[in-house]
Amino acid sequence: MRRWIGIIILILLFGILPHVLSRYYVILLTKILIFAIFAMSLDLLVGYLKLPSLGHGAFFGIASYFIGIFSTRVGNSFWLNFPLAIAMAVVVAAVFGLLVLRTRGAYFFMISLALSQMLWGIAFSWRFLTRGDDGIPGISRPVIGFLPWSLQDPICYLYFVLFFFMVAFILMYILVQSPFGHTILGIRESELRMRTLGYNTWLHKYIWFIISGLFAGLAGGLSVYFNGFVSPTSLSVAISADALLMVLLGGAGTLIGPVIGAGSLVLLENIVSAYTGRWLLVLGIIFVLVRMTTPYGILGLVNRSGSKEQRRHEGIGG
Amino acid sequence: MSFWVIQTLNGITFSMVLFLITAGLTLIFGLMRIINLAQGCFYLLGVLIGFSVLQSTNSFLLCLFFGIIATGILGIMLQRFFLYRFQDDHEGQVLLTLGFVFILSDLALLIWGGEPKLLPKPSLFEGSIEIGSNFFAIYRLVMILIGVLIALGLWLFIGRTRMGALIRAGADDIEMARGLGISIPILFTGVFGLGAALSSFGGIIAGPLIGAHPGLEWDILLLSMAVVLIGGLGSLKGAFLGSLLVGLVDNFCKVLIPELGLFVIFGAVAIVLAFKPTGLFGRL
Numbered sequence: 001m002r003r004w005i006g007i008i009i010l011i012l013l014f015g016i017l018p019h020v021l022s023r024y025y026v027i028l029l030t031k032i033l034i035f036a037i038f039a040m041s042l043d044l045l046v047g048y049l050k051l052p053s054l055g056h057g058a059f060f061g062i063a064s065y066f067i068g069i070f071s072t073r074v075g076n077s078f079w080l081n082f083p084l085a086i087a088m089a090v091v092v093a094a095v096f097g098l099l100v101l102r103t104r105g106a107y108f109f110m111i112s113l114a115l116s117q118m119l120w121g122i123a124f125s126w127r128f129l130t131r132g133d134d135g136i137p138g139i140s141r142p143v144i145g146f147l148p149w150s151l152q153d154p155i156c157y158l159y160f161v162l163f164f165f166m167v168a169f170i171l172m173y174i175l176v177q178s179p180f181g182h183t184i185l186g187i188r189e190s191e192l193r194m195r196t197l198g199y200n201t202w203l204h205k206y207i208w209f210i211i212s213g214l215f216a217g218l219a220g221g222l223s224v225y226f227n228g229f230v231s232p233t234s235l236s237v238a239i240s241a242d243a244l245l246m247v248l249l250g251g252a253g254t255l256i257g258p259v260i261g262a263g264s265l266v267l268l269e270n271i272v273s274a275y276t277g278r279w280l281l282v283l284g285i286i287f288v289l290v291r292m293t294t295p296y297g298i299l300g301l302v303n304r305s306g307s308k309e310q311r312r313h314e315g316i317g318g
Numbered sequence: 319m320s321f322w323v324i325q326t327l328n329g330i331t332f333s334m335v336l337f338l339i340t341a342g343l344t345l346i347f348g349l350m351r352i353i354n355l356a357q358g359c360f361y362l363l364g365v366l367i368g369f370s371v372l373q374s375t376n377s378f379l380l381c382l383f384f385g386i387i388a389t390g391i392l393g394i395m396l397q398r399f400f401l402y403r404f405q406d407d408h409e410g411q412v413l414l415t416l417g418f419v420f421i422l423s424d425l426a427l428l429i430w431g432g433e434p435k436l437l438p439k440p441s442l443f444e445g446s447i448e449i450g451s452n453f454f455a456i457y458r459l460v461m462i463l464i465g466v467l468i469a470l471g472l473w474l475f476i477g478r479t480r481m482g483a484l485i486r487a488g489a490d491d492i493e494m495a496r497g498l499g500i501s502i503p504i505l506f507t508g509v510f511g512l513g514a515a516l517s518s519f520g521g522i523i524a525g526p527l528i529g530a531h532p533g534l535e536w537d538i539l540l541l542s543m544a545v546v547l548i549g550g551l552g553s554l555k556g557a558f559l560g561s562l563l564v565g566l567v568d569n570f571c572k573v574l575i576p577e578l579g580l581f582v583i584f585g586a587v588a589i590v591l592a593f594k595p596t597g598l599f600g601r602l
Contacts, residue, residue, distance in 0.1 A: 052409055054416070099588055102595040106353045106551065109412060110543045111591065114584060117540045121580035237536060241416060248413070278428065284420030288400065291414050 014162060018155045026154045032266045033158075033165045034222045039246035039258035040172055041215030046244065047253025048176060049208060050188050051100075051108055054240050055116030058096065059089040059213040061235030063220030065123060068136040068230035078142030082221050089217020090210055092119075097209040101202065113237060120235040135231025139224055151225070161222050168215055172255055175211065184208050238280070245283065249290050251297030260298055320450025325573055326566065327449075331458045333565025334465020335528070338520030339538060340545045340557040341472055342513030348489040348552035349509050352408050355415040356396065357517045358539030359422040360389045364518020365530040366430045369437060378440035385522045386515045393514025397507045423535050432532050437525030461523055468519075469558055476554065485509060489552065540580075541568065547587045550600025559598070 018026050038060055045051045066085040075081075100111050123130045130136065141151040149156040175181050186194045187201050195201050224230050233239065242265065250261025265286075272282050294300060339357055346354045368385035372378065396418060404410040443460050446453040476482040487495040488505050496502050521530070528534070541564055549560025564583055571579035590597060 050409075052413070099591055102591055105408070106347065106351065106412070107547070107595065107597075109353060110547060111587070114540060114543050114547065114587065117536070118580045118584045122577075125577050125579075241420070244413075244416075278424055280420045281424035281428070284417045284422075284424065287417030287420065288414055291410055291417065292400070292403070 018158050023154055026158050028266065028270060030154065030158045030161050030226060032263045033161045034219050034226060035243070035246065035262040035266055036259040037165055037168045037222070038216055038219035039243050039250070039262045040168065040255055041212050041219065042243045043247045043252055043255055043258045044172065044176075044208060044212040044215070046247050047255075047257075048181070048184050048188060049205060051209075052244065053100075053112040054109055054237065054244060055096075055100075055112035055114070056212075056216055056243050057235055057237065057240035058116035058119050059093055059216035060220035060223070060239060060243075061116075061123070061230075061232075062092050062119065063089045063217035064224040064230045064234045065130060065136075067221055067224045068139050069129065071139050072136055076140060076142065078144055082142070085221045086214060086217040089220065090214050093210045093213025093217075096213075097206050101205050101209060113240075116235060116240060117237065120232050120237075123232040123235050130232075133232060135229055135233075137229050139228050139230065141225045141228070157226065161226070164218060164222060168218060169255070169259075172215065176255065180204070180208075241287075242283070245287055245290070247297075249286070249297055251299030254297075254299050257297050257299040264298070320452045323449055324452045324454055325569060327454060327458065327462070329566035329569035330562065331461050331465075331527070331565075332524075332569055333561045334462055334468075335520045335524040336542060336545055336565050337465055337469060337558055337561035338523075339517045339542045340549070340561055341469075341554060342516040343542055343546055344549075344552055344554060344557045345476075345485070345509055345516075346513045347546075349485060350401075350408075350411075350506055352401070352411045353415070353551075354510070354513060355412065355539060356393075356418045356422060357513065357542060358535035358537075359419050359426075360393060360514040360517040361521035361538050362426055362530055362535045363392065363422060364389050364521035365435070365437065365525050366426055367518075368522045368525060369430070369435050369530065372437060378437075381437070382519070382522050385518050389518035390511045390515035394507050394511035396514075397510035401510070402503065402507070419535065419539075423532070427532055430530075434529055434531035436527075436529035437522065439526040457526060461527075464523055468516075469554075472554060541583070544583050544587050547597055548590050550594075550597025553599040556597060556599030 018029070021029070038056070041059075042053065042056045045053050045056070063085040066088045067081050070081045070084070096112075096115050099115065100108055103111055124132055126132070141157065144151070151157045151160055176184075183194065183199060183204055187199070187204060191201050220234065223234070246261035246265050247258045248261070249264060250259065251257030268282075268286070269279055272279050276282075290297070339361055342360075343354060343357050346352065364385040367388050368381040371384045372381040375381070396415075400414055400418075401411045404414065439457050443457040446455045447459075448454075474482075476485060484495070484500050484505055487498070487500060488502060492502060521528075545557060545560035545564045547560075548563060549556030549558070563586070567583055567586065568579060571582050575582075594600070
């Protein structure tokens, strides 16, 4: 019952809000949704496999660059570029997965960072293809034949992103509830035990990793149409760290937590940037504070206080 | 012919700088099982603090002294006040050092500004020697010498002194070491500070060649990660050989195929990982 009320409220919210809010906040909301998809995709690794990746921006950025390069040089066909960009992210995830999943713990952290930095290095120095530090400007939003609206309109683009967000959320939700998702949780808790039970744990992890890359690619594709611009920043460690912070801030292993984390962080960045150019400093301080105080993120705080209340009620009842 | 000699020597020079950073990284990992992502920041801060000291005192020795002491103390404080609270949560500690990378590099940008800086060469080592038809700076030879001396010193320190024995004991079996009455917290903090100091030492002696600029902390961190991924974490020998390999490859790529530098290095990393996931001399 509560879940349905929640869904109805959400639908009403997204039905009304974009028309009430100013353009500025519509754009901000779009950005939040894009980062929410990205953070959820990272949560698949951080929360469900305990693999804290510091290189998730690789998949985000490769999809962005693919669309950027193709739509400015070859042709701006959404039906070709968008799926191919996501496929590109999948291919990169499949290659990286072969390397990173051989490692654990500290090595995983380093190799994921190193591989994504390698792509950043290519984007930065291969000026012929990527125009280096200047980035690729002038990427226009796609024209989708059967849609009666133009995606140039911020509200329409918001709904466009919202559609993909809902699809991604539902798919990932089904995924983590599925037998496959439960197997992954089993591997997280004890890989040795799962292997002894006869599961091919490596293959499970590998496919899970690729799926995570796929959704990150989706977010990257939406992001490049949103900005109309792509630069090495989309591959940088800063964007990977942003996503990691969103996951940790909201609460890893919950899917909804990263969404909350994405919302709070994007809003906060906007507020901070209005007053000072020292966003990285603030980001770092938040990062440290979050790690020092709330190991389970915002959602962990909410759940904890909820269960406390429950316990009190039970106490009174008993 | 002299081209190859010069470029090899250039590569080795850079290898020695890399070794100083990765020695810290690997010592910290060996003992505490965490990756200190702030090593690149300590490098950068060493150069920048040294730059300020050099401007006011004009003495390279003082610059070296204050740069190392200041970053060493910073490292000690970072470990003592923050990482220390998460003794058994390795992942949490690594993420904390990541937070400090952002804080420290943005603070450095705030204090010293964004323009690239080079330290002036100490006047004692000006000049160059002739190799074939090319010239090679004496300062680079001095850097190689310093690197080799530090490597030898660390090797003796870890292998032959009482302090080194304590560190080895902590790295091998921390419970046992604690049971024998070794003060693990002091050991942890000390080694963390030593690691930070080594990194800033590398930064300052490379200051006349590489200097400091925004983003350098990530470049340095990335290359030192390639080193430990190849050489293996927790082993000084691995750090030394890995540094030599990465330093040479990096230098030859910069000269011959500048676009593909990182690609070649991480190709090497990939090949090593494919056969030995813990690096050549790693222990995990």
